[in-house]
Amino acid sequence: MSEKDTLTGQTHLISRRRLLAAALVTPAVLRATVAGGAAQIQTSKSRTALVTGSSRGIGAATAKRLARDGFAVTVNYVQNHALAAGVVREIEAADGRAISVQADVSDPRAVRRLFDAHDSAFGGIDVVVSNAGIMRLAPFREMLDADFERMVDVNQKGSFYVMREAARRVRDGGRIITLSSSITQLRSPTYGPYAASKAAQEIFANVLAKELEGRHISVNAIAPGVVNTTLFTDGKTHQQIDGFVQRTPHKRLGEPSDIADVISALCGRDGAWINGQTVFANGGIV
Ligand SMILES: NC(=O)c1ccc[n+]([C@@H]2O[C@H](COP(=O)([O-])OP(=O)(O)OC[C@H]3O[C@@H](n4cnc5c(N)ncnc54)[C@H](OP(=O)(O)O)[C@@H]3O)[C@@H](O)[C@H]2O)c1
Numbered sequence: 001m002s003e004k005d006t007l008t009g010q011t012h013l014i015s016r017r018r019l020l021a022a023a024l025v026t027p028a029v030l031r032a033t034v035a036g037g038a039a040q041i042q043t044s045k046s047r048t049a050l051v052t053g054s055s056r057g058i059g060a061a062t063a064k065r066l067a068r069d070g071f072a073v074t075v076n077y078v079q080n081h082a083l084a085a086g087v088v089r090e091i092e093a094a095d096g097r098a099i100s101v102q103a104d105v106s107d108p109r110a111v112r113r114l115f116d117a118h119d120s121a122f123g124g125i126d127v128v129v130s131n132a133g134i135m136r137l138a139p140f141r142e143m144l145d146a147d148f149e150r151m152v153d154v155n156q157k158g159s160f161y162v163m164r165e166a167a168r169r170v171r172d173g174g175r176i177i178t179l180s181s182s183i184t185q186l187r188s189p190t191y192g193p194y195a196a197s198k199a200a201q202e203i204f205a206n207v208l209a210k211e212l213e214g215r216h217i218s219v220n221a222i223a224p225g226v227v228n229t230t231l232f233t234d235g236k237t238h239q240q241i242d243g244f245v246q247r248t249p250h251k252r253l254g255e256p257s258d259i260a261d262v263i264s265a266l267c268g269r270d271g272a273w274i275n276g277q278t279v280f281a282n283g284g285i286v
Contacts, residue, residue, distance in 0.1 A: 225282025
């Protein structure tokens, strides 16, 4: 079986299983002919996705998963060029298409340049995942101005800049997803400013979903529980981490791929009807 990509003109061998999976996630843009056991699939318009903060953690797992789903992907990072390049290499090694672009999401001009780079490479955008984020924990009385301000800059302002650009550029029928956190419900001590910056994502998604009415673009927030990345584990003792595991009915930390799977589902055809919601993906911790 062969797959012809009209953007690159490349022909790849594909399995019947991959053909079926591609048809499930991209029915509107695919034409498949099956004759006498041979199948040909043609991409009339390649779908593309931009994932902020995808050099590692949840973002990297999401970029790789969306690439496997057939999206051409922009991998964004702020400082870890080598990690982002590694994600691109992994995607390419699996016959996917990806570029990496440095941009600090807290800078609105950098966000515009990020989207411009994506458009130049892929000619349009269907999915934006506003994932870049940071976490600084301290009780109110000890929280430093600089840590508080950086969280507002990256998590709240940064995600707003990304979602604003997404609202301007995502093609009809697309998806916009932003990362909240189940901490908006858990509300544990030391998490106040971080949780507030994540709660903003739930409002952003709900309001933007309404603003984009008539364009069949679904906008949602995803609220992971505790996920095995340095954002969560850094600065915590084994005992503290285990405390969260014990509070999770599934009795383990989430893995980045757990969240990428949910994002993939929202980005597929079957996810379209979920719109303006916060999807809690947390193994039951809340
Ligand atoms: N891990 C959890 O338990 C958990 C739970 C709930 C929600 N979340 C949310 O999920 C998202 C991803 O978290 P994670 O755990 O995967 O984090 P992570 O492993 O620390 O990765 C953070 C990613 O964001 C990028 N980044 C940081 N600041 C940026 C900026 N100013 N501009 C552009 N990119 C920036 C980093 O790039 P560099 O590599 O270049 O630094 C990296 O790719 C965050 O929004 C977080 O709040 C995480």
